[in-house]
Amino acid sequence: MKTTTAGVRPLEEGIRTDFREEMDYASYLGLDQVLSAQHPVSRPEHHDELLFIIQHQTTELWLKLVLHELRAARAHLDEDDLLRALKAVARVKHIQRTITEQWSVLATLTPSEYAEFRGVLGSSSGFQSYQYRAVEFILGNKNEKMLPVFRGNQEAYDLLDGLLREPTVYDAFLRLLARRGHAVPDEILERDVTEAWVEHPDLIPVLTGIYRDPSSAWDIYEACEDLVDLEDAFQFWRFRHLRTVQRTIGFKTGTGGSSGVDFLKRALDLTFFPELISVRTEVGA
């Protein structure tokens, strides 16, 4: 009878083992920088602060990729390459699902554990996440009142100031629709892109026409549904964040100075693409 042995798997002849003179896994990934970028400030160091830091840093790394892909999607839309834009959006949706799922790790931080080191955080808060703001801006939730928060960080300020002045992914999508001959209102095509998006009622009939006859523009119809997926996924992240906040600090005031849960709740009422929601009221009405 074959017995199970703990044993040791022999290394194959061809496996490389000498990286004294060439790039290896750690040097390619810059692991010396990445794995030495966690600096707990609690003294003595609290066991759970590493979790708190890594949860944020992994989210920020994923947000860096989200921004990279949304910039690419916007560029592909500007080049009328809708399918290539949708491939970038599809990747973003998977990233969003990943960062939403990882809330389950932070949810293992109990209120008592968090209270033991929350004090060392000072006024720092995720409210000051410039990559989160950048993703909100490129999707259309622009707010120039956010920029002063980043006066002390020129790189962050310039990133957000740039995105504030650029068209959003939705602008690029609607301009593509106009180039395809759809009656996108001029007020949209000529809008001040530094402003937050507000619903344009005259756009709804254009989208209703597509939703009532998808065969007239299947790729546009699919793109609309993908944008709604993107918004849903963003809201799911906001909701998981809100639930995590509620379970760790209840209804305390936030370190960033907000009312906390009630302030976060109001973000759930926002929508990046209001007309794509309103069209659902019209279809089948």
Ligand code: HEM
């Ligand atoms: C124990 C865990 C957490 C607590 C208690 C918490 C609490 C809060 C609170 C109270 C706010 C409102 C602003 C303020 O007054 O501070 C906030 C905002 C925010 N937090 Fe967290 N947070 C936690 C984890 C995270 C994590 C892991 C991230 C990931 C990056 C994050 C990202 C954000 C963002 C982006 C905002 C701004 C949201 C908005 O403006 O709507 N938070 N957080």
Ligand SMILES: N[C@@H](CC(=O)c1ccccc1NC=O)C(=O)O
């Ligand atoms: N605003 C949070 C503090 C907090 O969560 C935080 C602090 C420093 C860096 C990131 C944070 N995450 C999200 O806000 C609180 O009120 O406890």
